Amino acid sequence: MKKLFLFSLIVGLLLAGLAAGWFYIQTGAVHAPQQSVELMIPKGAGAIKIAQLLEQHDVIISSRAFRLKVRLDGSGGRLRSGLYRFDQPATMAQIIVRLEQGDIMHFQVTVPEGLRTDEVLHLLAEKTGTSLSDWKAAIKTILQADTEGRLLPETYQYTKPVRIEQMLKSMVDGQRKILAELSSDTVVQNKLRIMASIIEKETMIAKERPLVAAVIRNRLQKGMPLQMDPTVIYGIWKTTGSFSGNIHKKDLSTDTPWSTYTRKGLPPTPISNPGAASLRAAAAPAKVPFLYFVADGSGGHQFAATLADHQANVARWVRMERQRQNKRK
DSSP: OHHHHHHHHHHHHHHHHHHHHHHHHHHHSOBOOSSOEEEEEOTTOOHHHHHHHHHHTTSSSOHHHHHHHHHHHTOGGGOOOEEEEEOSOBOHHHHHHHHHHTOOOOEEEEOOTTOOHHHHHHHHHHHHTOOHHHHHHHHHHHHTTOOTTOSOOOEEEEOSSOOHHHHHHHHHHHHHHHHHHHOSOHHHHHHHHHHHHHHHHHOOOGGGHHHHHHHHHHHHHHTOOOOOHHHHHHHHHHHHSOOOSSOOHHHHTOOOTTOTTTSOSOOSSOSSOOOHHHHHHHHSOOSOOOOEEEEOSSSSEEEESSHHHHHHHHHHHHHHHHHHHHHHO
């Protein structure tokens, strides 16, 4: 009887030793998947599900050892969801630490200045690989019907799954913060937003933004129509759903609520989503008497305070365009 007990004890110790050795090897061995793995850990997934996913994608060798380790560590409830990349050799303990820390993949998307809101939503859906309808629904939830010109163009960080409403709120809040710095009056803020949206469409050159802002201010003060082409283009798009891409003389006489050729004052809404620089330029126009500007043929503009000077600048631009066309022939 004593011999049987002793034999059983020895066998038990051997098995325990083998199990401990197996566990040590499984959890301590360095392992790497054969190729880079991007793995989504679903929200709410428990240790069993996570272990299965990791083993299926060759991130770990044994799901059983993983479950045992997180149970012994008490880390099962601390494993975070998200999209992870596994492409480096690591021990199981190191994998668990990454999951506890939420060391997920981060992405970024850049929204250029001057896009309409519908263009911003298309870009975000395309770049993040998400549904356009989800972006449309989210922005209506946040801003209701007043969606144009309320997003701050910038480079934004995000993770997957994409938190669409959170991203849009950060864009809306970003613009609100800048406008709050410029004025506490919401009526003034809206005026600045509209002015900045026009500035953004008229020039991409930093030093010209305060000059374009000055032209807008000066014309408004004199009761002159702004006569700015981007407002015509936006009005045609808004009322017809499309624009050919080329503005024609007849377009300038086409009346829409946004046309600053047929109507005086600012348009009723922004015509694009302006960047921070244009918002600040709208609040601080240059102290110049300019009332006109025209392209200078090199990507910038020539500004003028009188109609005679403006007409001379236009004539100069026409000559330059004709010379370019002749060179192409």
